[in-house]
Amino acid sequence: MKFLFFGLFLIFQTSHAEDLRTFALSVKDGKFTPERIEVPRDKKFKLEVKNDGNQSEEFESVELNREKIVGPHKSITVFLGPLGTGEYVFFGDFHPDTARGKIVVK
């Protein structure tokens, strides 16, 4: 048991607060704005997803393993990174044909 707590300590001692760059993403009427977000490579960052509409939307991405509902006029914070170079697609599962975007890492 002592070893388990020691292992958990090693994990949590790295979880101190740090300043993360924040990128804004809004969704309304089945559409994300902006549809393309450029972020730096190998850096952690935050995505503030705000729902400006009257219906819920689900922020989902297979590459990023994310699936979270944003209620109407509410926002969620998505912690991401560090990501390697490439494009990471996200979509709104409640409007998959129109609510699409990507995070571009350079």
Place this chain on the structure above:
Amino acid sequence: MTLFCQNLKFLFLVVLLCFISPKVFAVEYYELEVYGYQTANLHELEIENTSSVSSDDRETFTNRIFRSSMEFNYGISDRWELSTYLDYTKPVDDHAEYTAFRAHARTYFAEKDQLPVDLGLYFEVELPRNYRAKDVGLEIKPILEKDFSRWTIRLNPAVEFSHVAVPVGDNSKVVDPDGDVISSQTQDLSSDKVWIAEWGLSSSISYNFSEYFRPHLDWHLGFTDQSSLIMPSVDLKLAKDIKASIGAGFGLTPTTENRIVMARLEFESFLEGR
């Protein structure tokens, strides 16, 4: 903190957890699921059935046991979900019978990737039908999850506290928490019950191939009866609100059921505003 150091610390914890469990309970044949970090969203209802057929016979798949569990899961907040289960079993050449009622609460700490390892916690209460052998079980299960690109590793170490009957007679062994007598001799059960604690570990590695297809390899360990089950499986998204999972389990030790075929069907509904 570099990405390499973060991943190294998680792998260190994986190794620790694999070796520190002194006693582990038997494989949970009604669930056969390694839980992830994410709970059901607020107002999200999930109706799920997990069924399996298992056999001790390596060649002909005879002496089969059919198990089924019906689950109703609901997100009561963004971080908490509550679930209830009804478990059934049907040995071959016997009638089906209700086995147990279970209920669980699950939550998570911090947002995904906010900590180096995603952490959740699971509590379960079990009320078996065979209350004479065991009248209640309480399980606590930390959930650890870590993504490496499209790969995901999950660990569910667990401790279960069971209130079980004490056998009458000179045999000092305690009755197995599932109601089965450990000794090969028939034992009478006294009305006295004792609390026992047992440890378990389930683990999974998966690859997020696409929205519709996610293969994974699960490993369920039980040291009390020296059981070990490995189960390659695949999760499928059949339609917008319908998911399925199928797997084939292989017992690695003589005390594990040798062959298991498992299927899970899940229906999701978002009950916003109701």
